[in-house]
Amino acid sequence: MNRQPLRLAILEATRILERAGVASPRTDAELIAAHVLGVERGRLPLVPLVDPTVIDAIGQFVTQRAKRVPLQHLIGWAAMGDITVDVGAGVFVPRPETELLLEWGLKLIDGRKFPVVVDLCTGSGVLALAVAHARPDAVVYAVDIDSNALAWARHNAEARIAAGDTAIRLYSGDIADGSMFAELDGLVDLVLCNPPYVPEGTPVPPEVSDHDPAHAVFAPEGGLAVIRYAIDAAARLLRRGGGLAIEHDDTHGTAVPELVRARRVLTDVQDHPDLTGRPRFVTALRG
Ligand SMILES: C[S@@+](CC[C@H](N)C(=O)[O-])C[C@H]1O[C@@H](n2cnc3c(N)ncnc32)[C@H](O)[C@@H]1O
Structure with missing residues (x-):
């Protein structure tokens, strides 16, 4: 040959x-x-x-x-932290910029024993599973509204258990529901959230428009609707000293920190850039 x-x-x-x-x-x-x-x-x-x-x-x-089929759909996986998750039709492809949000969260719970972690809008389960991998002692909860995403998250969670990681607790639900995880009110060390946040009507590349589920990408109220729910949930769930990290659109580097600051119980509000220097995620502590 x-x-x-x-x-x-x-x-x-x-x-x-x-x-x-x-x-x-x-x-x-x-x-x-x-x-x-x-x-x-x-x-x-x-x-x-x-x-x-x-x-x-x-x-x-x-x-x-x-x-313009996403590379991750072709190879079948996406990476986050020290793990990979399977992805394909019906679930949002995890992005490299979300690594920084994960890193911030892992640093916050470093040294805390048996931390309770909640991943709001889990999609493929990637953030919850990356935390469970990095911190086998953590008790990790994850929720998504979409049954297709949850099927991928369940599949990925089973694969991680087979690889020796701790099981996560996966739930179907709407984070707008003020009673979501009510049993954890005031007990959570870390809330992570990469919600849909692109303002509706924003042009996006074909990989996104043709392959990511629209409700995983776009949100009403100029992209802020689901972020508002996440802030409400975090203010309720976090224990004193617990932390929140929410990813946001690069046009929301002022708007999202302002929304977080409006909740008096959330302090030390900071916005962080992504790998390309654009405003990408907000963090805060429960005072
Ligand atoms: C941008 S994707 C993020 C997925 C994953 N966290 C990641 O970083 O790859 C947003 C996810 O939020 C879910 N979602 C949208 N609105 C929601 C809501 N109101 N409650 C719970 N999940 C929601 C979507 O189904 C989608 O899986």
Whole structure:
């Protein structure tokens, strides 16, 4: 068989993806090649030549990605912290920017024994499962309104248990419901929330408009409706010294901290940038 240089296949894939308007063509081309070869991306330079069947397989994935199918749907997983979760049709794809919110939360509960953690709007379960992995002693609750998302979260939770992690407590519910987790009122160490927050009508790339569920992305009231529910829930659930982190739209770097400050029980309100320097998540403590 006529073996071919992998480097050239990746260059060609990068060109195709660039022409299709993919935001990170080189990264995606390399991740596709790594997926096809079953190696980590960092090990690609150790694979100089590949069989034509590999080139064909890479080509098929690239064709799909050029149609703006999310990379994570093609490879079947997304990463967060030290874990990966399975994702696909019907569930929001976890984003790298949410890593920073997770890091803030893990730092807050560092040194606290048996922390109680609540993940509002859990989607694939990714934040709850990443916390349960990092902190096996934590008692982690998670909720979502969408049965499709919950099916993915259940699947991911079972996979994490099989890998040796502690089970999370997964619930179906609407965080607008003021009695959600009422038994935990005043007992929670950490509330994490990556809600739908994009103002309705905002143009989004095809990966989002055609593949993320709309109710996972857009929220009424200029993108703030579900964030308001999360703030109400956190003010009720958190114990003194407990903390809250909510991701928000990059246009809400002032509006969301103001909403949090309006709740007198929440103190030390700070807004944080994402990896690209845009305002991305707010944190506060329960005074
Ligand atoms: C942006 S996704 C985030 C998923 C996950 N936390 C992550 O970071 O990948 C938002 C999730 O909130 C859920 N959701 C939307 N409105 C909700 C509500 N009122 N109550 C509970 N979950 C809600 C959606 O179904 C979706 O799974």
